[in-house]
Amino acid sequence: MKNNNVTIHDISRALGIDSSTVSRALNNSDRVSKKTKEKIVEKAAELGYQRNSLASKLRTNRTNTIGVIVPRISRHFFSSVISGIEETAFKAGFDVIICQSLESIDREKKLVETLLSNRVDGILISISMETTNLDHLDNYKKNGFPLIFFDRPCNVLENTNVIIDDLKAGFDATAHLIERGCKNIVHFSGPQNLELYRNRKKGYTNALNAYGIPFSKSLVIESQLMQQDGIDAARQLLKLPKVDAVFSANDTAAISAMQYLKTKNINIPKDIAFVGFSNEPISAIIEPSLSTINQPDFEMGKVASSLLFEQIKNKKYAAENQTKILKPYLIIRNSSKF
Known part of the structure; x- marks a missing residue:
């Protein structure tokens, strides 16, 4: 006892x-x-x-605690990243405080303040869709506070990031559709203030260019890629001439669009083929199963947290910006098989 x-x-x-x-x-x-x-x-x-862990923490000026801010914990991708972070943190002797911004910049700012007031030793963050600059973090970074961005970077050259090769992923997804005979490919794009969505769109346009297919702005439908956004995008693409494929920048919008189109007697993939992004668990069990880009989410969590612990142990690393790029890959399922 x-x-x-x-x-x-x-x-x-x-x-x-x-x-x-x-x-x-x-x-x-x-x-x-x-x-x-x-x-x-x-x-x-x-x-x-x-x-007496409190006394020990006061002596070392460390809490052995890190903060993690994600847009939504409910997303399978982010929960898997968190699993990788937690496993690495546990082995390193660190506790983890997990927060979600719910895609709100105001909430994100408040969470940063809360974590800092709780004296965390470092922060891992995937910024919200509303975040367009890092003013709420710049002062801390300039003072050498350990800070790592993952999945959604901001000002890549000025920070340490762990991301996937979204450019290649966007190219591979679009090239796959083109090689199956599709020519009028709609892109469901995310907010362009976020670099990952810009890169996925650029991968899409690069593939069109590589295969000699003209780019048309009318085939890009931008939204926050939520469930209702997918339904709205599906309604919009039905008004476009001869659409034969969709590359969606996430699975959520792709799946809701597919479900809506099926109610309109659109055959997938015969009439319109689909490729999503993220490999959410539901993408493998819906009918038809969704072709998608798999992201190394668990690995991202491990790599990001390992980099953060390096910064915590040796503050000089906090000033050395670097970007780790992880490799995604295409999973071909029935939504794009002819």
């Missing part, structure tokens, strides 16, 4: 060992022999000693 009143001095008296040696042993210091360390740990357990 743990006893909050037991101190290192009690252990010291019980063993006849100097209290400084007891302290070093309980902190797993290499300066204490294995035999002595085992004796001290055993006696500490016997007496019910409970380490």
